[in-house]
Amino acid sequence: MRTRSNLSRRISQKTAFAVLLTATIAVTAVSLFIIIHIVVRGAAIVDWDFLTQAPTQAGKAGGIFPALVGTFYLMLGTLVIALPIGVLAGIYLSEYAPKNRLTKVINLAIVNLAGVPSIVYGLFGLGVFVLMLNFGMSLLAASLTLACQALAMTITTSREALIAVPAEYRAGSLAVGATRWQTIRHLILPQARPGIVTGAVLAMSRAAGETAPILVVGAAFLMRGLPQSPFDRFMALPYHLYTVAVHIPGMPEDTKWGVALVLLAVVLSFNILATVVRLRARKQRG
Amino acid sequence: MKLDSALTNSRPPQYRGTKLSTRHLNLFYGPCQALRDITLDIPERAITAIIGPSGCGKSSFLRIFNRMNDLIPGARVEGSVELDGIDIYHRSIDVVELRKRVGMVFQKPNPFPMSVFENVAFGPRRHGRVSRGELQDIVESSLHQAALWEEVKDKLDQSAFDLSGGQQQRLCIARVLAVEPEVILMDEPCSALDPVATLKIEDLMRRLAEKYTIIIVTHNMQQAARASDVSAFLLMEGDICGVLVEHGPTAELFTKPKDRRTEDYITGRFG
Numbered sequence: 085m086r087t088r089s090n091l092s093r094r095i096s097q098k099t100a101f102a103v104l105l106t107a108t109i110a111v112t113a114v115s116l117f118i119i120i121h122i123v124v125r126g127a128a129i130v131d132w133d134f135l136t137q138a139p140t141q142a143g144k145a146g147g148i149f150p151a152l153v154g155t156f157y158l159m160l161g162t163l164v165i166a167l168p169i170g171v172l173a174g175i176y177l178s179e180y181a182p183k184n185r186l187t188k189v190i191n192l193a194i195v196n197l198a199g200v201p202s203i204v205y206g207l208f209g210l211g212v213f214v215l216m217l218n219f220g221m222s223l224l225a226a227s228l229t230l231a232c233q234a235l236a237m238t239i240t241t242s243r244e245a246l247i248a249v250p251a252e253y254r255a256g257s258l259a260v261g262a263t264r265w266q267t268i269r270h271l272i273l274p275q276a277r278p279g280i281v282t283g284a285v286l287a288m289s290r291a292a293g294e295t296a297p298i299l300v301v302g303a304a305f306l307m308r309g310l311p312q313s314p315f316d317r318f319m320a321l322p323y324h325l326y327t328v329a330v331h332i333p334g335m336p337e338d339t340k341w342g343v344a345l346v347l348l349a350v351v352l353s354f355n356i357l358a359t360v361v362r363l364r365a366r367k368q369r370g
Numbered sequence: 371m372k373l374d375s376a377l378t379n380s381r382p383p384q385y386r387g388t389k390l391s392t393r394h395l396n397l398f399y400g401p402c403q404a405l406r407d408i409t410l411d412i413p414e415r416a417i418t419a420i421i422g423p424s425g426c427g428k429s430s431f432l433r434i435f436n437r438m439n440d441l442i443p444g445a446r447v448e449g450s451v452e453l454d455g456i457d458i459y460h461r462s463i464d465v466v467e468l469r470k471r472v473g474m475v476f477q478k479p480n481p482f483p484m485s486v487f488e489n490v491a492f493g494p495r496r497h498g499r500v501s502r503g504e505l506q507d508i509v510e511s512s513l514h515q516a517a518l519w520e521e522v523k524d525k526l527d528q529s530a531f532d533l534s535g536g537q538q539q540r541l542c543i544a545r546v547l548a549v550e551p552e553v554i555l556m557d558e559p560c561s562a563l564d565p566v567a568t569l570k571i572e573d574l575m576r577r578l579a580e581k582y583t584i585i586i587v588t589h590n591m592q593q594a595a596r597a598s599d600v601s602a603f604l605l606m607e608g609d610i611c612g613v614l615v616e617h618g619p620t621a622e623l624f625t626k627p628k629d630r631r632t633e634d635y636i637t638g639r640f641g
């Protein structure tokens with residue numbers, strides 16, 4: 085009896101294992117196929133000139149330099165706005181906010197902000213930054229819009245990274261007469277830093293890939309040069325990909341894949357960076 | 371048996387005065403009362419042991435003296451607690467200043483995730499500008515006082531996590547000593563340690579008591595008998611925890627307990 089039930093248990097365990105393995109392989113295979121396809125097709129055109137030259141003939145010739153730089157500007161703008169606010173809000177929520185229902189509601193609202201469709205952020209940015217604050221269709225309006233969207237992530241990851249720091253550290257620090265702020269500044273924040281950085285990097289990579297929101301707040305179809313001030317319009321990779329893929333007749337196939345490859349490379353490299361930061365922190369903690 | 375031989379080593383209490391005192395102290399956590407009507411004097415430069423079964427409010431009582439209970443939402447204190455005759459729950463009291471004077475060592479060693487040196491230097495660094503040289507002196511003398519210097523003098527830059535449990539606990543003591551407190555609160559400081567490390571900490575306490583007022587929570591009766599001058603026995607009563615049943619010189623409390631419950635508790639464990 086016992087051996088049989090043992091046996092059947094072992095069989096069902098093996099079956100479950102096989103199913104999980106198949107699912108994993110399927111998912112990995114699909115992603116790999118997409119990536120390899122983009123790399124193979126895009127590699128035909130991506131070279132130094134493609135990266136460093138302005139587009140000509142409505143993007144059919146030349147390169148993608150303004151779009152590439154525009155995307156980096158957007159990522160930088162998002163970071164500069166969303167990281168400090170995210171960290172400060174995270175500190176408030178984890179260290180100072182009273183543990184009551186209001187705080188719970190706020191936390192829930194912030195987490196849910198991440199689920200708001202990005203076009204809604206776009207329209208919000210159009211209404212508030214472009215029109216109401218009169219920033220116009222601009223790099224500034226777009227950075228602010230993307231930062232609003234990124235806040236959900238930077239606040240949540242900061243808060244969670246801070247909460248994860250053991251309470252014994254706080255107690256030990258307060259018990260030697262450190263103030264609450266000193267405790268946060270010199271003990272808690274350094275411990276939470278990898279988690280905060282990981283969140284910020286992921287938020288930047290998301291900002292790099294967003295198309296819908298920037299479409300309504302200032303991304304330009306074609307620009308010969310780079311934006312000269314935060315109030316200028318700008319080009320960005322995802323929007324450029326959209327226009328070359330859909331709107332311009334007679335666009336060489338290679339160009340489309342080339343833009344896709346560069347966008348993918350930017351986003352993936354930031355995701356990998358986030359993973360490296362996290363793994364290194366875990367190793368250090370031992 | 372063991373208890374008796376431990377007691378012969380115990381030093382007769384020679385009080386120089388009262389360092390801390392509570393009068394009709396009540397502590398509430400929200401609707402629950404954790405301490406009731408505790409009136410107790412803590413002698414200066416001596417070791418006071420707080421004993422009693424788990425959950426009777428020993429830790430809560432200890433946290434009264436550095437106001438760590440303030441951090442618990444809903445905690446409320448009634449009655450008076452005085453340090454050198456000054457009410458530490460008065461509005462004008464700066465809690466940060468109080469905690470410099472009344473340090474605390476926790477049940478589980480809690481070194482910070484930094485080097486041995488930085489652990490000890492953490493407090494002094496927070497309390498104003500100190501030069502590197504001064505800091506080095508403070509760290510060295512604190513580690514000496516904590517009987518740890520010889521063991522770590524070559525590993526000051528290593529992570530504090532590389533030390534053994536007993537060394538970590540002495541490091542936490544050194545961290546407290548570095549801010550030059552007057553009182554050291556210890557909440558079952560040896561409960562996570564092996565017997566050898568435990569004896570080391572007890573030796574250390576004995577030496578520190580020449581300079582500092584020490585209050586130690588323990589539910590190890592032998593430790594209380596061995597290492598303390600005065601003992602206070604807390605017990606839960608009904609749904610209210612933390613009543614002070616009896617207190618007095620350790621030798622008397624352990625050999626001639628006045629209260630039946632004290633005797634039951636002491637002998638219940640070792641009789």
Ligand SMILES: Nc1ncnc2c1ncn2[C@@H]1O[C@H](COP(=O)(O)OP(=O)(O)O)[C@@H](O)[C@H]1O
Nearest residue numbers: 399404423424425426427428429430431442611
């Ligand atoms: N942070 C807290 N919030 C609410 N109740 C607490 C808290 N800490 C302790 N208590 C309660 O106070 C009582 C005494 O606990 P404690 O002081 O930890 O006892 P001991 O240290 O003697 O084991 C227990 O009933 C415990 O449940």
Ligand SMILES: [Mg+2]
Nearest residue numbers: 428429430557
């Ligand atoms: Mg306790």
